[in-house]
Amino acid sequence: MSTLDDLLAAGVRVVEEGLSPGSSGNLSVRAGDRIMISGTGAPLGRMRPENIAVLDLDGRHLDGAKPSKEWPLHVAFYRRDPRHQAVVHVHSPSAVAVACLEPWSEHSAVPPLTPYFVMRVGQTPLLPYRRPGDPALGEDLRTCPWELRGALLANHGSVLAGTDLNEAVDRAAELEEACRITLLTSGMPRRELDADAVAELARRWSSPWGERTTLSPARR
Incomplete structure (x- = not known):
């Protein structure tokens, strides 16, 4: 499939999996030096080609629909690491709920309760609250000192x-499940994975956990 087809199919998937209530959320995919992103207000499960915007890697609007106001988050991820080729921002219920709580630790708002969260997502820091669409959201993500594949946005989403x-949506689904389990076990004498188990999982699956990042000049 083309990147456009991938983007339209991913929109359907996040709605079908309950990750994007109402008209919330936005998706993007990188194609060389261009970013294709869902347009502002686009219903993800019913997107058409005319609902897609095209940006450059600095976030300048080149073509198509008006881009989602959350485009700074997407640009920030692409600038952090060239391995990132797709970004998913959703307001799934459990992730939003955990984003309203105090974080489990400085490097991850979500505790290591299951091996799959550590393997597939890894540490997920809580970024400060900003109003939706605030360009500072992108700057917070771009300069976050922790290695990451995902983050929670305080009182907002993931x-x-x-x-x-497909990998980005898989991670959004795994994070939602990890947040759901976090909420279900909150206030109980729960058993988290110990440090040795987490370290082994992170090593085997090359997943970030407890690691800080060194920002290159392009990422500062």
Whole structure:
């Protein structure tokens, strides 16, 4: 499929999997030095080609629909790491709920309760609250000192990146499940994975956990 077809199919998937209530959320995919992103107000499950905007890697609007106001988040992920080729930002219920709580730790708002969260997502820091569409959201993500594939936005939602749209959506779904389990076990004497188990999982699946990043000049 073309990147456009991938983007339209991913929109259907996030709605079908309950990750994007109402008309919320936005998706993008990188195609060389261009970014294709859902347009502002575009219903993700019913997007058409005319609902897609084209940006350059600095976020300048080149063609198509008016881009989602959250475009700075997408540009920030692409600038952090060239391996990121797709970004998913959603307001799934459990992730939003955990984003309204105090974080589990500085490097991850979500505790390591299941191996799959550590393997597929890894540490997920909580970024400060900003109003939706605030360009500072992108700057917070771009300069976050922790290695990451995803983050929670305080009182807002989640943002995940992947090597393609399927991987980014998979990670959004895994993070939502991890947040749901976090909420279900909140206030109980729960058993988290110990540090050795987390370290082994992170090593085997090349997943970020407890690691800080060194920002290159292009990412500062």
